[in-house]
Amino acid sequence: MRRSEIPSLDDLRAFHSTARLGSVRLAANDLALTHGAVSRRITKLSEDLGFRLFEKSGRGLRLTAAGEALNLTLVRFFAELATTIDSLRATDPGRNAVVLSCEPSVAMRWLIPRLANFQSAHPDIALHLSVGGGPVEFRRDRIDLAIRRLDFALPEAWHVQRLFAEKVGPIMSPQLAPAFAAGDYIALGSRTRPDAWSHWLSAHPSVRRPAEIRYYDHHFLVVEAAAAGLGVALSPLVLATDDVDRGRLIAAAGFDPDGSHYGLIWAGNDELGDNARTLAGWLHEECRQSFG
Known part of the structure; x- marks a missing residue:
């Protein structure tokens, strides 16, 4: 077979995943x-x-006889490819680096302000930060650890360690506290959680309803809008904790658990290296100090 006749790797992966999982939907x-x-x-x-x-x-x-034969070859091919890549990575002197994936709002509002402390304590570890949400492509994107809100299905093989419970509550500039108490305020929400305000208001019937609800694309924009006096934002505690501690924002009704958690996850087939374990331990301690 000439090189030009070799099928696309993307097509082979789609076939192999469907054969392995027995379903186009699961492969997708x-x-x-x-x-x-x-x-x-x-x-x-x-x-x-x-x-x-x-x-x-x-x-x-079900696989045809030809499909079965092709899939057996692909099983060996992908296994050998993964072994070769892992071997090359293990001998790469740059692999003392650790790649951490984190949701954008959490990275901007909570993690990045604390990373200087990690680098000061561990100057020999090169930490690379990647932002993203939802499912993680650990091997494809060379990610070692990921911080995620655990609100999506995780493969059984993945390792998950809970970091902190998600808590939400209304935050505002101190000047807006009287308007919030009187019900003369604009509620700010994130399009990533469009029902958050309705759920929170249902759980707090004594709180006056807002004049209207306006939505921003991301939570970090919502928090900044609240700090600028544009309204009262319903925010996760993790995004507002530093500004509340400094008095830039106030949480007039506190923060309530919403039943979800944030966790630290990594691929189940991979053992954490020393540097990744160091980072994981540091993250747990930072979360303990921030959220108890």
């Missing part, structure tokens, strides 16, 4: 693609190779 979730994208890649691969890879089996799919 695994690859962070749409159902249609995975189906198109499998169809294209079948057309490029000139033979069928799957056939109908009741309401599901």
